[in-house]
Amino acid sequence: MSTLPLKINDLTVAYHEQPVLWDVDLSIPAGVLAAIVGPNGAGKSTLIKATLGLVPAAAGSVEIFGQPYAQQRKLVGYVPQRSSVDWDFPTSALDVVMMGTYGQLGWVRRPGRAQRELALHCLEQVSMADFAQRQISQLSGGQQQRVFLARALAQNAQLYLMDEPFVGVDATTERAIIDLLHNLRAQGKTVVCVHHDLESAPEYFDWVVLLNVRTIEAGPMAAVWTPENLARTYGGRFHTLQRSPAAEVVG
């Protein structure tokens, strides 16, 4: 596809007249693993939610492969923050993954064997096939995150938007997520992740968006990831962060 997977023009989002995102312009090319990086309150999650139409934009527009999101839903996979749902919900891991196929099914049509097999296949890709029938509250945090990733895979999208997929996961899951991201890139898909950890960002991603209410800088990791740009993004706080990057991870 020649058009950009994600193009954001002059996007402004405000909560009660307080701008959370201000005049954000952004172009993400196809086939990259992009990280959205910035301090707390920079509007990272809001950027993803506004892209998906989950929060209203005060101004600006979003194009997914050249069209508004509402017409391109089937091309976009979404991984919300793990803490955004109630894991005591009475359902199994497999059932959660099948929810990824609901968009293709549309209203009223029920998932059948094809969806079930696709969901199982997606669980296999995140090494969770053995837990398919497990009640979701009995999964560890990392396993729950992998179920969410499998669900996004089941959406069979071209562009994936992920909200902090690495938060609070164990080393096995972290490895599994990275493998998965590389796998998606190898298939020519585009991934945009909100990412908190400054240490691992240049290692995991090849494209970066430095965000702090406005886009500070965006481009290939090698060109954009400089101390000057990070200092511009994080303001004075960056120096403390450099000394103890772990603080940001914990926070």
Next chain:
Amino acid sequence: MSTMLAIILTGVLVSSACALLGCFLVLRRMAMLADAISHAVLPGLVAGYFIANGPNILAGFLGAAAAGLITVLLVELLKNTRRIGGESAIGIVFPAMFALGTFLVSRYFTNVHLDADAVLYGNIEFVNFDRWFIGSTDMGPQALWVMGGLCVLNGLFVALFYKELKLATFDAGLAAALGFSPVLIHYALMGVVSVTTVGAFTAVGAILVVALMIVPAATAYLLTDRLPLMLGIAVLCGSLAAVLGFWVALALDASVAGSIAVMTGVLFGLALLWSPTHGLIAKQRRRARQRLHFARQTLLVHLLHHEAASNAAAENSVQHLSGELRWTPELARRVVETALRAGLIEQDAELLRLTAVGREQAQANLQTRALFTSAAVA
């Protein structure tokens, strides 16, 4: 049809219609909103009566559905002011709506059938006398037809939109992203709840309809981890409460509606105590088992630490356990007994020694630094 059968059947239909929706209300944590709707539909009923110029089922239902949706809308609007939290918003809207209803009834309809007692407590005892006629043909008790219709409506609603209801309840964000508007689903559910409430009025009244919506669903939630089973169990629980409630009321000469609601509470209490997965007793047992497991691992590590020391004889005696580890003699005895049975230790008079297996486990515990390895607990 006998009066008894008509009453029981009405009770079962009311309970089933309510329980189906109740499952989603419980999972969405909206029990209080259902309570609000059940009271707030009153002005809608009155408006329906007024517009149709007399008692008319369809006008009543439409009015009630509108009033229910207005209630939900007002609650949402109040919440958005951010000065008033969710519970307070409900607390402001529903008394206002209910008061408006009682005001209208007392001002304009003092001498009609729409009396406050019937609205509050229902009159399931009399279902057999309120009959539906087409022309001069007696079709049977009207409440049976109404509740049967509502059961079908709710059954269809849940069956057709099961996938959408589940997704919007579990993950509203993904539902919205996929194009299944959670707002639309929310209002649709609330509309069906409003209509069901009106139907249930006839049988159990505004106060008790909430019990039928919420309690059987909450009971089912304690008994299963699967949504389809939860729906089934909730309907069964509600129906069981209706049948038991009727017989208890008959035996004790008490209010049928009250008795049914009490039965839902009794069934909930039983589930809360005895549910094999989420019951208090099962949880207590599980905790006791974990405590014993933890104590056993502590014992193994303790024995390992001291087995080579010169004072091993003193440290690793049974008596020492209750002294130094501050275990009651009873706990010490049980820990030693289960460890012996599991072949983790051996006893030589008062002295305890690790077996090869026990030593291995103690060392593994030290290495992982976790007395609870998941394998050991399972």
